[in-house]
Amino acid sequence: MKASIKVWRFDPDNGDKGNLIQYQAPYQEGDTVLQALLDLYEQEYPVCFRFGCRFKKCGLCAVEINGRPRLACRTPLKDGLTIRPLRALPNIRDLVVDRDPAFSVLLPYQPWPAIGEPPERLPRLTEPVEHQRLMACNECLGCLSTCPTYRHDDPSCGGPFQFVKLAQAHFHPLDRMDRPAQARALSIERCGSCLKCRCLIGIPIVKMAIQPLLEGAHQP
Amino acid sequence: MINHQILVVGGGLAGMRAAIEACQATGKGGQRLDVALLSRVHPLRSHSGAAQGGANASFGNAEAGKDDNWEKHAFDTVKGSDYLGDQDSIEVMAKEAVPRIVELEHWGCPFSRTPEGKIAQRPFGGAGYPRTCYSADKTGHVMLHTLYEQVTKRRIKVYSEWMALALVRSAGVCVGLVAMEMLSGKLEAFRADAVIFATGGAGRLYQKTTNAIINTGYGMALAYWAGVPLKDMEFIQFHPTTLYGTNILISEAARGEGGYLYNAKGERFLKDYAPSLMELAPRDIVARSEQIEIEQGRGYENAYVLLDLRHLGREKIEERLPGIRDLAISYAGVDPVEQPIPVQPGQHYTMGGIACNTWGESELPGFFAAGESACVSIHGANRLGGNSLLETVVFGKLAGERAAQFVQSKENSRKGEQDIQSALAGAQSKIEGLLKADGTEDFPTIRKEMEVTMTEQVGIFRERSPMEKALKIIRDLKERYRRGCLRYHGRSFNQDLMRALELEGMLDVAEIVAMGAVAREESRGSHYRLDFKARDDEKWLKHTLARFTPEGPRLEYSPVTITNYPPVERKY
């Protein structure tokens, strides 16, 4: 069996503007888009895309499939799929985007738990369930493509990914920074009326990241 | 030329832990050492993040683990290694385990807790007590984040998506390396007084593997080409529970939490192989038992057995093994709450690696190794689950510390610059050669043939004549490699080129695995010879060393360090 798919090809070295190429991918029940891309790479066109673990952990294979961000490694292959790079980030070659802007905008905010000098003996800790869920984030950056207003070139404009990172710190039992204030510096107020963002692996971004940061109460 | 005092290659747990330690040291003038980290994927994307089950440390926090201590951890590891592990290093690991895990906790690593708030511990294979600290089933992920936060906080320079292509020695010491910035395709020379490799395992030599597509063992090949021997490479771990079809790992945590393995006759077949430890026997034994059941017709579709978690109940599965449940649903269409999971053995871990001692020192001064790419040796002939995450932080730290001591005694000299420049020129012309080549062979095809050959002929059960055939195939593939041809000739993010470069290393490493396995005429741990079924301490209680020569690898041997645990028969 074959599945007919279209894949974004873009090679700035050759000065082109990019186009979609057609590929008849060999297809078996249970195959994923990642397998089709690897296959395309081996058989016909050495398409350039990031990949790592192949089971949702490394977050490298996020692409847009039929206009929606998805992990290639967990999207079932079928006929008629169109695969493009994440629109929220600059395209470098084929399906590869520049991931850097998504991280560098966070650096001024110390996106790690600000614990200070650890006490001699740590208090017995319990991890809030929000922290547990948020820590599953594999940083695939797909959520940025679901945000209508995120701009990678505007340092005052965060997106769902950046708010998840701040919320991770916010819910860390030992963090001592005012994360809601940081979120405001990244213009989180504009999220209040939107809430369109989605996580590719099901983290409830709005409920566990955006709303707690918007409501602003600094967790002890 | 870029200059750093210490350059760490590899952004996984071992590399980051090494960099953190090294940058804490101060140089002669009292200023902090200049440490940089270079990695072919962003550190957080390293395969360490896929580890599910946990890391061992003898806290004794679980009720059933009250009597645990570091000596028991050391003994279990020695026995698990089938007595090939070096006992002095194993003792260091077992003693350092608790402080290293506590340190992670202090850095904010969210380990799962007992009801009293202590770090929770679960049972793992081959261990006498529940000793494995975990964070649900995403332990590697949270450890990786914790270390990356420390790296960022310390402002360690990270070269992300840079691939090392050559390690440079000059006048008998390591002086730096050549690397490629993947995004632009630009080559760059790096000068360093010490280089630490933490480049991960070589699982992708095999077709059926739990490893990421990026775990190619290329770092091992680079060290080998620079004259550093690889140790014990024939010891390849096969994990008993990988998803049938995709070989995605179902962590040992599933059995640690109480999962059972059934053959097609509905029997918990381990009763015939490891009656006392059953499903929690070490991996080599469980994987072999499974393979025997399958080969003797007691598997399903001659390919898999069943891992049953149903009796654990929905609540426990959702609380302790949510990631595993999700993987089974996503990739096998099976919800373990309701149905058993089809599993089969698959390649999982490279016990061997760059030969080094407890402090990561290789025989090349200034060159260190840690993590899965190193062979200290802790795991000997078979690694115990949960010892590898531990190894990354224990030996990453020691390698970082020793590398710092090594450079502290030196001026940041410019020695070896000429050799680095000529290595750069060498890499450049190799790449240009590949980009220009118009050969008839296709690299992906060569790679596939290698993977299949290794899986079928140098797998769980081994025998002289099929392995000799495999060796011949691999040597033919090396010939064909020279007539290979790229399909993409641009510079930026040329994966076709990167994968071709890696393949050259993989073929050499595959040859070393096969040669070591043919030579070792005994069965020990993961290395099981149908034609030599017994362990033979008289002849083979020794490490294999493979050394580069222009004619191919030369095998040498070195003694095993025995301290407190004389070898006895290994029974479970």
Ligand SMILES: Cc1cc2nc3c(=O)[nH]c(=O)nc-3n(C[C@H](O)[C@H](O)[C@H](O)COP(=O)(O)OP(=O)(O)OC[C@H]3O[C@@H](n4cnc5c(N)ncnc54)[C@H](O)[C@@H]3O)c2cc1C
């Ligand atoms: C699915 C899975 C589950 C596991 N679960 C457990 C568990 O529960 N408990 C346990 O103890 N162990 C477990 N292990 C084993 C353990 O995770 C690994 O052995 C360990 O994480 C390896 O860490 P590392 O830092 O040595 O290498 P890795 O994390 O693999 O990192 C290697 C790094 O080297 C870089 N690199 C490689 N080559 C180059 C190059 N040429 N140039 C530049 N950079 C390079 C890569 O970018 C990467 O950053 C598991 C392994 C797998 C595959």
